[in-house]
Amino acid sequence: MKNLSEAVGSGADEDSHLVEKKLSSDEILTGNFLQICRDTVSLPDGRHTTREYVVHPGAVMIVALLDDGRVVLERQYRYPLHAVMIEFPAGKLDAGESSLACARRELQEETGYTAREWARAGVLHPAIAYSTEFIDIWFARGLTPGKQQLDSGEFLDVFSATPDELMNWCGSGRVTDAKTLTGMLWLTNMLSGAWTLEWQAARP
């Protein structure tokens, strides 16, 4: 079977057999929370079809490292699944907000913590078939506790665990949230030294 470079090829049009092109776009739902678009697209073979997707502003997730090596976690009821889920802190970007500003705000609002240093690890895309959402993955360290400031209608528990505890919950099925599982991939590679982070000091 082909490897990646054989599959990708080398020409400028290397992906023309895969790419879909937008012909038109309509917002078909403007909800209280969800915005849904339906685009008409041309397929690689020239036929037309429609693609429907959630339009999302993007989000951040924070892997916050306590000085004793534990990480900050949340338990939150997630209505679509009718279950309390274990998650890394996360939240949506406000309009015009930078990713780091959002990460600092969400960590402080949801957990009370402020961090002395931050590092952007990468990005994940949770639902590539039907959402534009990206989640920037941030690490934080040098944490100082403070007062939680939850949004109206937001209810969550904050707790901490060791990376080993969290990894066990990932393997046992207690943690099933994809962003948190992805954060665990980053955390384990960061702790082993396989992947490195570029830390920056938080400015006031």
Next chain:
Amino acid sequence: MKNLSEAVGSGADEDSHLVEKKLSSDEILTGNFLQICRDTVSLPDGRHTTREYVVHPGAVMIVALLDDGRVVLERQYRYPLHAVMIEFPAGKLDAGESSLACARRELQEETGYTAREWARAGVLHPAIAYSTEFIDIWFARGLTPGKQQLDSGEFLDVFSATPDELMNWCGSGRVTDAKTLTGMLWLTNMLSGAWTLEWQAARP
């Protein structure tokens, strides 16, 4: 800070300060592809709000291990992100279809491979804030190549990579699909022996 058992407590109503209760439910969009519901719920403090979410039938992902240790991957254009993404093979459950039957069908349709043995590793939830979707994570081994049978309107490249190559792409940002990153967490823990799988023979 609390650890998990302190955060959870021990009473029967241990999560009553988090749980939201359904009061009513309406389907607010019946699209060609997406179905969206809006529920009115009561919050833990008794106030009412709405929750909007994608109703999804569930899906499977397959980490297919070639005899030489490489894994089977796909490159597919994902319209909401306007990008070709590297992914493990995956697909949605048909009505009434079992998770394993779906995994066997999707692997064969998308890549041509059939597998001698299967193991269900776990489940992930890609977008817990706004989708009911779950993705069952399957491993497959003892692979035999065959003929791809893509759905009409489905276009993708199949290729293979070593686990080390794939891990490097996860760390460099070349792979950002959350299900594939989660599959990588499973693959690396399975290969190290930290997490074990229960293999079952595929029946005809």
